[in-house]
Amino acid sequence: LLAAAFIAIATVPLLILGYWVKETAMEKELAAVSEKHLLLAQNVTAALDRYALDTKAAFVFFTESSTGEQTSPAMVEMARELGFRHLGIIDETGRVISRLDITGSIGDLLSAQTLTRLRPYISDTGVAFSDVMADADGRATVYLVHRLGPGRVAIGALGLEYVRKLQKSIAFGHKGHSAIVDGRGNLLAHPNPEW
Numbered sequence: 133l134l135a136a137a138f139i140a141i142a143t144v145p146l147l148i149l150g151y152w153v154k155e156t157a158m159e160k161e162l163a164a165v166s167e168k169h170l171l172l173a174q175n176v177t178a179a180l181d182r183y184a185l186d187t188k189a190a191f192v193f194f195t196e197s198s199t200g201e202q203t204s205p206a207m208v209e210m211a212r213e214l215g216f217r218h219l220g221i222i223d224e225t226g227r228v229i230s231r232l233d234i235t236g237s238i239g240d241l242l243s244a245q246t247l248t249r250l251r252p253y254i255s256d257t258g259v260a261f262s263d264v265m266a267d268a269d270g271r272a273t274v275y276l277v278h279r280l281g282p283g284r285v286a287i288g289a290l291g292l293e294y295v296r297k298l299q300k301s302i303a304f305g306h307k308g309h310s311a312i313v314d315g316r317g318n319l320l321a322h323p324n325p326e327w
Contacts, residue, residue, distance in 0.1 A: 176310070180298070183295075187214050187288075190214055190216075195278060195288075207232060215293055217291050218288065219286075220232070221284055221285070222287060259277070259278045263314045272320070274292065275290070276290060292320055295321045
């Protein structure tokens with residue numbers, strides 16, 4: 133009995149201490165992981181904010197300096213580097229007044245369906261970013277829209293290559309991943325390309 137009592141007296145505190153150490157270590161590990169994920173999310177957000185500011189500033193520059201007559205090769209290269217597919221100025225009917233030829237041929241710039249979906253974004257408050265939507269070729273696209281004056285609207289189609297590249301650079305261990313969504317929760321970038 134005495135040996136059993138000594139074993140119990142020695143074992144019970146060790147078991148309690150072991151359980152407490154395990155729980156404390158688990159809490160610390162979860163807090164560290166949560167902090168790392170928050171830091172990654174903040175860094176991605178900062179990069180996306182910078183990208184949005186750069187594309188917005190370039191879009192305003194392109195639309196204010198584009199006459200449709202002459203296109204500077206430097207402007208075209210800058211637009212390509214930022215991920216623009218199409219840039220143009222349209223009238224209220226959707227007819228292209230002027231454009232910056234980035235991909236060589238942009239046709240009518242927008243389908244009637246896309247133009248209808250972009251109408252809510254057209255306002256006098258400045259440049260607006262649309263939610264992600266399919267362009268005429270079915271590619272996921274974010275549009276920049278800016279009213280230039282009565283009957284004139286500048287529209288730019290921005291590809292998602294940079295956003296997807298940024299998303300692919302973030303992984304959390306085995307099978308961990310990140311996803312980037314727009315303001316309505318539509319996927320901009322996800323490891324599963326079908327999504």
